[in-house]
Amino acid sequence: MAKVTVIGAGNVGATAAQRLLETGLCDVVLLDIVEGLPQGKALDMAHSAYILGLTNRCVGTNDYQDTAGSDVVVITSGAARKPGMTRDQLVEINAAIVGEVAEKAAAVSPEAVLLVVTNPVDVMTWLAIKKSGFSRQRVIGLSGVLDSSRLAYLISKQINVPVTDVNAYVWGEHGQQMVVFPRLNTVKGVPITKMLAEEVISGLIAQTVASGAEVVNLLKTSSAYYAPSAAIVRMASAIIENSGEILPSAVCLDGEYGLYDVVCGVPVKLGEKGVQSIVKIDLSDDEQKLLAKSAESIKKMIANIPSG
Numbered sequence: 001m002a003k004v005t006v007i008g009a010g011n012v013g014a015t016a017a018q019r020l021l022e023t024g025l026c027d028v029v030l031l032d033i034v035e036g037l038p039q040g041k042a043l044d045m046a047h048s049a050y051i052l053g054l055t056n057r058c059v060g061t062n063d064y065q066d067t068a069g070s071d072v073v074v075i076t077s078g079a080a081r082k083p084g085m086t087r088d089q090l091v092e093i094n095a096a097i098v099g100e101v102a103e104k105a106a107a108v109s110p111e112a113v114l115l116v117v118t119n120p121v122d123v124m125t126w127l128a129i130k131k132s133g134f135s136r137q138r139v140i141g142l143s144g145v146l147d148s149s150r151l152a153y154l155i156s157k158q159i160n161v162p163v164t165d166v167n168a169y170v171w172g173e174h175g176q177q178m179v180v181f182p183r184l185n186t187v188k189g190v191p192i193t194k195m196l197a198e199e200v201i202s203g204l205i206a207q208t209v210a211s212g213a214e215v216v217n218l219l220k221t222s223s224a225y226y227a228p229s230a231a232i233v234r235m236a237s238a239i240i241e242n243s244g245e246i247l248p249s250a251v252c253l254d255g256e257y258g259l260y261d262v263v264c265g266v267p268v269k270l271g272e273k274g275v276q277s278i279v280k281i282d283l284s285d286d287e288q289k290l291l292a293k294s295a296e297s298i299k300k301m302i303a304n305i306p307s308g
């Protein structure tokens with residue numbers, strides 16, 4: 001049975017732990033710095049195993065030794081946005097947390113794949129690579145799976161088709177500079193550019209960029225966690241099952257798409273060792289410029305992180 005550790009037992013982490021447990025694919029360890037929080041939530045989840053017919057286990061802890069030998073470590077620890085905040089404003093506080101967590105988790109699970117969720121996720125993924133000492137193949141950020149799901153939801157509503165008929169792909173930064181190439185988004189194989197006017201598509205893209213803030217503004221005291229935790233399970237499952245599924249993911253680029261030493265969302269083939277390969281799609285000059293602009297904004301944030 002695979003072992004998945006989730007660090008941070010807050011909204012995203014605990015919901016991801018529950019969803020992971022319910023896949024039946026892995027044992028789950030939930031870790032937080034707050035005493036009792038991960039233990040209480042994990043015990044509550046363990047109490048559901050009989051009802052749900054699950055034999056995999058869930059434990060809560062404050063001790064990294066209990067996470068030793070994990071196949072996947074999901075990092076959700078850190079502050080979330082409040083209304084009016086951008087993800088970039090979390091950089092200072094979350095860099096200290098993610099840096100420490102990546103070091104400690106990597107020390108006891110040297111073969112793990114790190115799945116970074118804490119925002120700003122592109123920057124935190126870059127930092128986790130440095131702090132863990134892991135290769136860039138084994139540290140992956142969650143961005144495009146969530147953003148694409150939000151875009152797919154909006155496309156399905158606009159065209160009035162089941163969301164499962166939509167194939168959506170969001171690239172670039174998980175933030176204001178996220179990138180959508182309209183021609184690569186399809187409904188049953190038909191590009192949305194053949195079905196929707198340019199200004200309608202631009203509106204859907206703008207709504208996708210604002211989706212996270214829309215949830216924050218409604219919830220007021222927390223940010224989104226149902227869709228983010230579903231995205232965690234989709235990515236973690238691809239890794240555990242060595243599926244080779246192509247999912248948009250934030251990975252460190254080393255020449256791919258002409259970009260170097262920057263973590264940015266691109267299509268990635270995922271497997272048990274993390275990144276199997278970065279998928280190369282021919283981009284037009286304009287598309288390439290958009291991606292480079294997005295990567296540039298991430299690079300600026302990386303240059304500003306306290307230990308960056």
Ligand code: NAD
Binds near residue numbers: 097146
């Ligand atoms: P939350 O406040 O509910 O939970 C964060 C948890 O982290 C808390 O339980 C806290 O005690 C714990 N924590 C803090 N420092 C720690 C440390 N050093 N070690 C272990 N645990 C520690 O926040 P949330 O809503 O769960 O969001 C978590 C993070 O995920 C935020 O940064 C948020 O912006 C981000 N997020 C990212 C995406 C994405 O697509 N990448 C989506 C949603 C949320």
